[in-house]
Amino acid sequence: MSETQAYEKPQPVIDPGTKPFWDAAREHRLSIPRCRACGKHHFYPRELCPHCHSDDLEWTDASGKGEIYSYTIARKPAGPVFAADVPYVIAMIALDEGPRMLTNIVTKDVERAAIGDRVTVKFDDVTPELTLPKFTLDKD
Amino acid sequence: MAREAVIVGVGDVPLKEGRVVGGGSVLQVQARAAKAALDDARIPMRDVDGLLVAGLWGVPGPGQLPSVTLGEYLGIHPRFADTTNIGGSAFEAHVAHAAMAIEKGYCDVALIVYGSTQKSERSRALGGRPSVLTMQFENVWGIPQPVGGYALAARRHMHEFGTTEEQLAEIAVATRKWASLNPAATMRDPITIDDVMNSTKVSDPLKLLDCCLVTDGAGAIVMTTADNARAHGAKMTHIRGYGEAHTHWSIGAMPDLARLTAAEMSSQRAFQMAGVSHDAIDLVECYDSFTITVLMTLEALGFCKRGEGGQFVMNQRTAPGGAFPLNTNGGGLSYCHPGMYGIFLLVEAVRQLRGEAGDRQVKKVDTALVHGTGGTLSSGATVILANS
Numbered sequence: 059m060s061e062t063q064a065y066e067k068p069q070p071v072i073d074p075g076t077k078p079f080w081d082a083a084r085e086h087r088l089s090i091p092r093c094r095a096c097g098k099h100h101f102y103p104r105e106l107c108p109h110c111h112s113d114d115l116e117w118t119d120a121s122g123k124g125e126i127y128s129y130t131i132a133r134k135p136a137g138p139v140f141a142a143d144v145p146y147v148i149a150m151i152a153l154d155e156g157p158r159m160l161t162n163i164v165t166k167d168v169e170r171a172a173i174g175d176r177v178t179v180k181f182d183d184v185t186p187e188l189t190l191p192k193f194t195l196d197k198d
Numbered sequence: 199m200a201r202e203a204v205i206v207g208v209g210d211v212p213l214k215e216g217r218v219v220g221g222g223s224v225l226q227v228q229a230r231a232a233k234a235a236l237d238d239a240r241i242p243m244r245d246v247d248g249l250l251v252a253g254l255w256g257v258p259g260p261g262q263l264p265s266v267t268l269g270e271y272l273g274i275h276p277r278f279a280d281t282t283n284i285g286g287s288a289f290e291a292h293v294a295h296a297a298m299a300i301e302k303g304y305c306d307v308a309l310i311v312y313g314s315t316q317k318s319e320r321s322r323a324l325g326g327r328p329s330v331l332t333m334q335f336e337n338v339w340g341i342p343q344p345v346g347g348y349a350l351a352a353r354r355h356m357h358e359f360g361t362t363e364e365q366l367a368e369i370a371v372a373t374r375k376w377a378s379l380n381p382a383a384t385m386r387d388p389i390t391i392d393d394v395m396n397s398t399k400v401s402d403p404l405k406l407l408d409c410c411l412v413t414d415g416a417g418a419i420v421m422t423t424a425d426n427a428r429a430h431g432a433k434m435t436h437i438r439g440y441g442e443a444h445t446h447w448s449i450g451a452m453p454d455l456a457r458l459t460a461a462e463m464s465s466q467r468a469f470q471m472a473g474v475s476h477d478a479i480d481l482v483e484c485y486d487s488f489t490i491t492v493l494m495t496l497e498a499l500g501f502c503k504r505g506e507g508g509q510f511v512m513n514q515r516t517a518p519g520g521a522f523p524l525n526t527n528g529g530g531l532s533y534c535h536p537g538m539y540g541i542f543l544l545v546e547a548v549r550q551l552r553g554e555a556g557d558r559q560v561k562k563v564d565t566a567l568v569h570g571t572g573g574t575l576s577s578g579a580t581v582i583l584a585n586s
C-alpha cells in the first residue's frame with residue numbers, strides 16, 4: 059500500500075497494555091500473551107490471564123497459523139471508509155496456539171472462504187506506524 | 199407478611215412509520231412513556247422513589263448520568279437508582295433489581311424507562327464505536343456492527359448444526375404475521391420466505407429482512423408492592439423468577455459462537471426461582487435483533503435442544519395460530535427497534551397476560567417468559583411473569 063496515500067479507516071488507539079502487540083506487528087511478528095501459570099495463550103492482551111487470572115504473563119511469538127472458526131462477507135460496509143472494499147471477508151481465526159482473533163481474509167474471491175480453512179498471517183503495512191495482521195487462505 | 203414486588207403499569211408512545219407521533223426530544227418521549235405507565239398503574243409520579251434508566255442518548259453530555267438527568271427532568275427525587283446498562287436486555291435486569299429493592303424495602307415505587315428518537319434524528323448511536331481499549335481489536339477490520347457479530351454466530355451455527363437461511367427466514371415471516379395484527383407495528387405487510395431470501399445481502403448469511411428495524415420508541419414499566427397495588431386498584435402482574443448474565447462484548451471473546459451462554463445462565467436461574475417447567479410457559483417474548491438471535495435464544499432457554507432451533511421454528515410454528523406464540527407484537531424485526539428494545543418485550547408480555555392485546559391476543563396466557571439479549575450476544579436477562 060502506498061505510504062503517501064492517506065489511510066482513513068479506523069486505527070487502534072494504542073495503549074500501554076496493547077503496545078507490545080502493535081509494535082510486534084510492525085516488525086511482522088504476531089505476538090500474543092502466554093500465561094506461565096496455566097500455560098495457555100490469550101488474545102486480546104490483558105493484565106491478568108482470562109483463564110486462571112494469574113498475572114504471570116509473557117509475550118510470545120505465535121506461529122501465525124490457524125483456521126477459520128467463522129466468517130462473514132460484508133456486503134454493506136462498516137461506514138463510508140470501507141465502501142470501496144465491499145465485498146470483503148471478516149473472519150474469526152482460531153490460532154493454532156488456541157486464542158481466537160478477528161481479522162480480514164485477503165483473497166481475490168471472497169466466496170472461497172469457508173469454516174475450517176487453514177490460514178496464514180499476512181502483515182499489511184497500512185501506514186508507516188501501523189501494521190495490521192491479516193490472513194490469507196492456504197488453499198489460495 | 200413479606201413484601202412482594204409486582205408490575206402494575208406499562209406504557210409506550212404511539213409510533214407512525216417508526217417515528218414518534220408528534221415528534222419530541224428523547225427526554226420528552228421518555229416522560230410521555232413514564233406518564234402512560236403511571237396512569238396505567240393509577241400511581242402518581244410523586245410516589246416514584248426508584249428510577250431505573252439505561253439508554254444511548256445524550257452521550258457525551260447529560261446522558262452520561264441518565265437517571266440523574268431523567269429524575270431531574272421528571273421532577274422527582276429518587277432514593278434508589280439503577281443505570282445498569284448491559285445492552286438491550288438491561289430492562290429485564292432492571293425488573294430483577296427493582297424487585298429486590300422493593301422487596302427489601304429500599305424503595306416503594308420503581309419506574310423503569312427507555313426512549314430513543316434515533317430514527318427522527320437519523321442517528322444510530324451504536325455505530326462508530328471508538329477504537330479504544332477492547333474495541334481496537336474489532337473496529338480496524340471493518341466489521342459492520344452489530345450485524346457482523348451476529349452474522350459470525352449465524353455462520354458458525356449453520357456449520358455446526360446444519361441450520362439453514364430458510365429456517366432463519368421462518369422467524370422473520372412469522373414475526374411479520376404478528377406485526378400485521380398490531381396497529382402500532384412499523385412493518386405490517388406480509389412477507390414470504392422467498393422475500394427474506396431475496397432481500398438485500400447485508401453481512402452473509404444475514405440479509406435485510408433478518409435484521410431488526412431502526413425506529414424511534416419509548417416504553418416504561420411501573421413496579422410496586424402487591425399491597426400498594428391493591429390500595430391503588432392497579433392490575434397486578436407477578437414476577438415469578440429472574441436471572442441475568444453476561445459473557446463478553448467483543449465478539450472475539452464470545453465463549454462459543456454457536457451457543458448463547460448468557461441466556462442459558464440467566465434462564466436457568468429464572469426457571470429455578472419460579473419453580474416452573476417449560477410446559478408452564480404459555481408465551482415467550484424474546485429479543486429479536488436478528489433472526490439468529492431468536493433461534494439461538496430458543497435453544498439456550500431450553501425450549502428445544504442445542505442445534506435444533508432451526509427445526510423448531512419451521513412450518514411457522516411461532517406465527518399466529520402456531521403451537522409456540524412468540525414475539526406477539528411483531529418484535530424488533532417488524533414492530534419497532536429503537537436501539538435497546540428489551541423494554542417492549544416486558545410491555546407486550548404484561549398486555550398479553552392481562553388480555554389487553556387486541557387482535558393479537560393469545561388465548562389463555564397465565565405465564566409468560568421474557569428474555570432480553572444485549573450487546574453482541576453479550577448479555578442475557580430473563581423474567582418469568584404470571585397472573586397468579
Ligand SMILES: [Zn+2]
Nearest residue numbers: 093096107110
Ligand atoms: Zn493462566
